Amino acid sequence: MKQMIIASSSTIYGSGFLTYLKPELEFFLKNVNELVFIPYARPSGISYDDYTLITQKAFEDLCITVKGIHEFKNPREALKNTQAIFTGGGNTFELVNQLYKNNVLETLREVIENGTPYIGTSAGSNICGVSMMNTNDMPVVYPPSFNTMGCIPFNINAHYFDSLEGSKHMGETRETRIKEFHIFNDTPVLGLREGSWLAVNGDTIKLKGKHTARLFQKDKIPVELENERILHF
Structure with a gap:
């Protein structure tokens, strides 16, 4: 049974x-x-080593030992044998590129579906959805596919924020970008604000944290989902 924490970000302001x-x-x-x-x-x-060191320090007070997947000779076996998995944020294009390059994406999905606890933040949350197509990141590399794990039946737009009233910024809002996505795609998108996360237990997905989340579905008006709401698709 799936056990997941899918968080918009690894940090919040302050x-x-x-x-x-x-x-x-x-x-x-x-x-x-x-x-x-x-x-x-x-x-x-x-670097992988420096990022892993930051993560090791973060888990010290939980008395959890952390080892980077790059330290293993066989990363697929590492995923099969570990007690839990954490995928950090950064550039989603490079994350997905490396998951395919190291042939671990399918193994990651399988162990999560079989109950290995999984934590994702930002890019590590984007890969939990059907595809990575709602990431905010620049395409610094070209992964073999935009398809990701599909552990949840929608996509995540991490770090979602609303346009500020009175703002003179002329660029597209997150909502506009997601509407553009839905011209060509049917997959629902959840705008997950910083400080919020999804708690997944089997097929139950609950919104947690301090903020509402914004659900976008093709040809429908966006809906604000309240904290502690169970999502149904």
């Missing part, structure tokens, strides 16, 4: 790496003492 999620993680990982970290998204071009 907070450290994963700090705002710690109470949730403490309960979610209560039976875990080691996990595999997937650093492929490389935020700001950080």
Whole structure:
């Protein structure tokens, strides 16, 4: 049975790496003492080793040992044998590119479906949906496919924010971009605001955190979903 935390971001304003999620993680990982970290998204071009070190420090107070997937000779076996998995944020194009390049995307999906606890933030959340096509990232590399794990029946737009009243910015809003997506695609999109996350337990998906989320569906008016709402598709 799937057990997932799908978070919009690893940090919120004024907070450290994963700090705002710690109470949730403490309960979610209560039976875990080691996990595999997937650093492929490389935020700001950080190295795998440096990204893993940041993550190791974040999990120290939970008494959980962290090892980067790049440290294993056989990354697929690492995913099959670990107690939990965390995929961090960064560039979704590069993350997906490396998941395909290392032939671990399908294995990752399988172990999650079989019950290995999974945590994703930002790019690591984008890959939980049907495709990565609602990422905000620049296409710095070209992955073999935009298809991702499909562990949830919709796509995530992480770091979703609303246009500010009175703003003089002339570029497209997130809502406009998602409407453009729905001209050509049917997949629902959830705009997940920073500080919010989805708690997945089997087929039950619950919105958690301080904010509402905005659900976009093709040819329908967007809907605001309240905190603690169970999502149905």
